[in-house]
Amino acid sequence: MLQITDLHAETAGKTILQGLSLQINAGEVHAIMGPNGAGKSTLAYTLGGRPGYEVTAGSATFDGADLLALEPHERAAAGLFLGFQYPVEIPGVSNLQFLRTALNAQKRARGEAELSGGEFIKLARAQANALGLDPEMLKRPVNVGFSGGEKKRAEMVQMGILAPKLAILDETDSGLDIDALRVVGQGINTIMRAPDKAVLLITHYQRLLDYVRPDFVHVLAGGRIVRSGGPELALELEREGYAEVAA
Amino acid sequence: MSLPLPSPRDEAWRWSDLSGLPALAEARPRGGVIDTSGLWLGCGGPRLLFVDGVLDEALSEPGPLGAGAVEVDSDHPLGRLARGAGWTLDLGKGHSPDATIEIVHVATGGASHVPARITLASEAQASIVETFVGDGWANRLTQVDLGDGARLMHAARLRQASGFTSLRIEGQVGTGASLVSTILAAGGAGTRIDAAVKLAAPGAFAEVGGALLARGGQRHDAAVTLRHEAPEGMSRQTWRAVADDHATASLAARVEVARHAQQTDGEQSLRGLLLRRTATVNLKPELEIFADDVKCAHGATVGELDRNALFYLASRGLPPLEAQALLTRAFVADALGRIGEAAVREAFEADADAWLGANP
Numbered sequence: 022m023l024q025i026t027d028l029h030a031e032t033a034g035k036t037i038l039q040g041l042s043l044q045i046n047a048g049e050v051h052a053i054m055g056p057n058g059a060g061k062s063t064l065a066y067t068l069g070g071r072p073g074y075e076v077t078a079g080s081a082t083f084d085g086a087d088l089l090a091l092e093p094h095e096r097a098a099a100g101l102f103l104g105f106q107y108p109v110e111i112p113g114v115s116n117l118q119f120l121r122t123a124l125n126a127q128k129r130a131r132g133e134a135e136l137s138g139g140e141f142i143k144l145a146r147a148q149a150n151a152l153g154l155d156p157e158m159l160k161r162p163v164n165v166g167f168s169g170g171e172k173k174r175a176e177m178v179q180m181g182i183l184a185p186k187l188a189i190l191d192e193t194d195s196g197l198d199i200d201a202l203r204v205v206g207q208g209i210n211t212i213m214r215a216p217d218k219a220v221l222l223i224t225h226y227q228r229l230l231d232y233v234r235p236d237f238v239h240v241l242a243g244g245r246i247v248r249s250g251g252p253e254l255a256l257e258l259e260r261e262g263y264a265e266v267a268a
Numbered sequence: 269m270s271l272p273l274p275s276p277r278d279e280a281w282r283w284s285d286l287s288g289l290p291a292l293a294e295a296r297p298r299g300g301v302i303d304t305s306g307l308w309l310g311c312g313g314p315r316l317l318f319v320d321g322v323l324d325e326a327l328s329e330p331g332p333l334g335a336g337a338v339e340v341d342s343d344h345p346l347g348r349l350a351r352g353a354g355w356t357l358d359l360g361k362g363h364s365p366d367a368t369i370e371i372v373h374v375a376t377g378g379a380s381h382v383p384a385r386i387t388l389a390s391e392a393q394a395s396i397v398e399t400f401v402g403d404g405w406a407n408r409l410t411q412v413d414l415g416d417g418a419r420l421m422h423a424a425r426l427r428q429a430s431g432f433t434s435l436r437i438e439g440q441v442g443t444g445a446s447l448v449s450t451i452l453a454a455g456g457a458g459t460r461i462d463a464a465v466k467l468a469a470p471g472a473f474a475e476v477g478g479a480l481l482a483r484g485g486q487r488h489d490a491a492v493t494l495r496h497e498a499p500e501g502m503s504r505q506t507w508r509a510v511a512d513d514h515a516t517a518s519l520a521a522r523v524e525v526a527r528h529a530q531q532t533d534g535e536q537s538l539r540g541l542l543l544r545r546t547a548t549v550n551l552k553p554e555l556e557i558f559a560d561d562v563k564c565a566h567g568a569t570v571g572e573l574d575r576n577a578l579f580y581l582a583s584r585g586l587p588p589l590e591a592q593a594l595l596t597r598a599f600v601a602d603a604l605g606r607i608g609e610a611a612v613r614e615a616f617e618a619d620a621d622a623w624l625g626a627n628p
Contacts (some may be wrong), residue, residue: 097585113598127585
């Protein structure tokens, strides 16, 4: 589904990714772990197409198409979802209005029928309930006044509504207490654990992986993947630290 | 006849572009059959249709409204040009029409000058929506006198495709009375909005605000003065100015508090949004306070759309123009949200949406 080959990327004039390669197939959950400054968020933003992150070499294809040639909104319509470490607050725009506009824009781009107001509300309520987010919060402006945990739950509600093929979740566990971590973990499993979907979890800590069990774990250091393995690698990292494992 | 127009060298007019007015004043309206479908909100209340400044009696249902010569007196450079036939609303004590009054002004080129006088006796109430469409120069003077406890809700949507719309509102608000005027400029014409409202008696409330949306080479310009002349008055000015391309949107908002107007509560919020760096927003907040026990809050900021928010919306699938429209709509929402009646507010929001080109 996602094939990254020898990816080099820079931001603010500094080369961060230095030859990263990774293959993710449908039905797989991958975790990328790494110390601060390893390039974790740069990888997420580069794949999402954030302005200011420039690819200088290498390639990334998504379902066979050149991902890097697409605009950010086209990547979303193609089935990519980027979960933000710091979800953005948007005063004056309600979650419902935002998500309905987003979902229908994606559907339009794919040549699918758009959802009516009623159909959308039903979908949004169901997804909010599944993630333990009070559906009333969907009437409030996007992320404004939400606690850290509520923002992450809201991100998962967005993911549930938009139903992507591939979710790249950047530090989704940061700012979560243990209960929220469980809810979010279950949400990821429910929404994304399917034969035709895949997940790339980007995380500093192992704790989210107690709830979302990865098929593959990779260690990112110095802008490239230095080691790959199964779920046991995450435990080894937790036990011995990055310095030891990445060395 | 030469048209006596203010010069841009005059401080109060320095952001205005009146250069097209002499030609419009000389031009003759094309007239013809007017299609008014889609112009009425369907409030079911009294309505007046003015075509090139002339009342169309067949398509009007005046109810309590009067039509004909209006006695007005203004020294405003544009307002004083509006003389002769116009409309009036004169409500006796405690009177209130059942539904919102609608006034539609259609212009077919040329210039039209229409005066209006609104007089509400004590405890009377009215809601008036004005819609401006077409092209040419529509120049209006509206004088408002509110008795004790009277309430006037006024909203104007300036949707002319081209030409120029100039509004001058002069008001006097009595004890515990309330005047709320919300203006949306969302067409292709240039505009000049002038308002001077006196909070003349204790406990008066006055609010004048709205949204100016400018693109291309358009110029929108609002100059509002709210003057507190008595104690315990409250005034609000919430304006949002959006400018794209090479357009200019300008706001000059002034609050005056006379020496004996103690316990005045004034609030001003002027915000500008540049959709392109070639556009211009001018903001000029002014406070002139002679009383010592007053609360006057004011804020004036100009900015661009938040890049983080734009990327966040894009990452969820919104194309750039839709993302920009959604954030811009949110930006003007505060100002349009001041309109109390849902049907009127929705119509104004729909106009703003149409301007933004999103979600028809």
